[in-house]
Amino acid sequence: NAGVTQTPKFQVLKTGQSMTLQCAQDMNHEYMSWYRQDPGMGLRLIHYSVGAGITDQGEVPNGYNVSRSTTEDFPLRLLSAAPSQTSVYFCASSSGAGGYTFGSGTRLTVV
Amino acid sequence: KNEVEQSPQNLTAQEGEFITINCSYSVGISALHWLQQHPGGGIVSLFMLSSGKKKHGRLIATINIQEKHSSLHITASHPRDSAVYICAVEGATNKLIFGTGTLLAVQP
Numbered sequence: 395n396a397g398v399t400q401t402p403k404f405q406v407l408k409t410g411q412s413m414t415l416q417c418a419q420d421m422n423h424e425y426m427s428w429y430r431q432d433p434g435m436g437l438r439l440i441h442y443s444v445g446a447g448i449t450d451q452g453e454v455p456n457g458y459n460v461s462r463s464t465t466e467d468f469p470l471r472l473l474s475a476a477p478s479q480t481s482v483y484f485c486a487s488s489s490g491a492g493g494y495t496f497g498s499g500t501r502l503t504v505v
Numbered sequence: 506k507n508e509v510e511q512s513p514q515n516l517t518a519q520e521g522e523f524i525t526i527n528c529s530y531s532v533g534i535s536a537l538h539w540l541q542q543h544p545g546g547g548i549v550s551l552f553m554l555s556s557g558k559k560k561h562g563r564l565i566a567t568i569n570i571q572e573k574h575s576s577l578h579i580t581a582s583h584p585r586d587s588a589v590y591i592c593a594v595e596g597a598t599n600k601l602i603f604g605t606g607t608l609l610a611v612q613p
Binding site: 425427429434435436437438439442444452484486488490492493494495496497498499 | 507509538540546547548549550553591593599600601602603604605606
């Protein structure tokens with residue numbers, strides 16, 4: 395099925411551990427982005443990319459890294475997990491004219 | 506002040522009622538999006554608007570660019586419409602700014 399595939403769905407990390415959240419899309423969308431969703435707050439942009447080899451910071455980039463080596467993949471790396479990074483993470487892609495497609499989300503708990 | 510404000514924050518309706526959710530924004534936009542998120546679920550795009558009105562089934566979305574306001578209407582509401590509805594505005598750089606959402610509960 396065409397869309398955005400996000401893995402894993404759930405993850406528990408210990409403080410200080412690192413991990414990568416995977417995001418892949420098969421719609422040939424140029425624009426991809428990562429968001430975090432916290433209770434009582436709207437989704438907030440972490441990092442985004444307008445095409446392969448191009449990434450930029452969003453509203454809350456600290457503690458996260460991204461890369462975009464291909465059009466399809468846009469992984470999000472947590473360098474040294476902290477309890478403040480406990481959240482639900484969503485990846486999304488967009489062609490610009492056709493709206494956004496979101497992944498199913500990753501529920502991350504940092505203990 | 507948030508750049509995107511939604512009202513109401515919570516809404517309870519009886520099955521069959523006509524529902525309106527409002528979104529006001531304070532920035533220049535290239536498009537406005539309405540999204541739906543079921544409890545514990547993923548996010549689904551309902552509408553992308555840059556002007557006028559769009560309709561899909563029982564859902565209608567309108568936007569007034571001059572007043573910087575959009576509404577999402579649900580006709581003949583059903584319990585399966587219970588979800589969080591999120592308004593998001595898109596600027597020239599494709600970045601989205603989200604409202605905090607409206608939690609809708611439709612009771613049978």
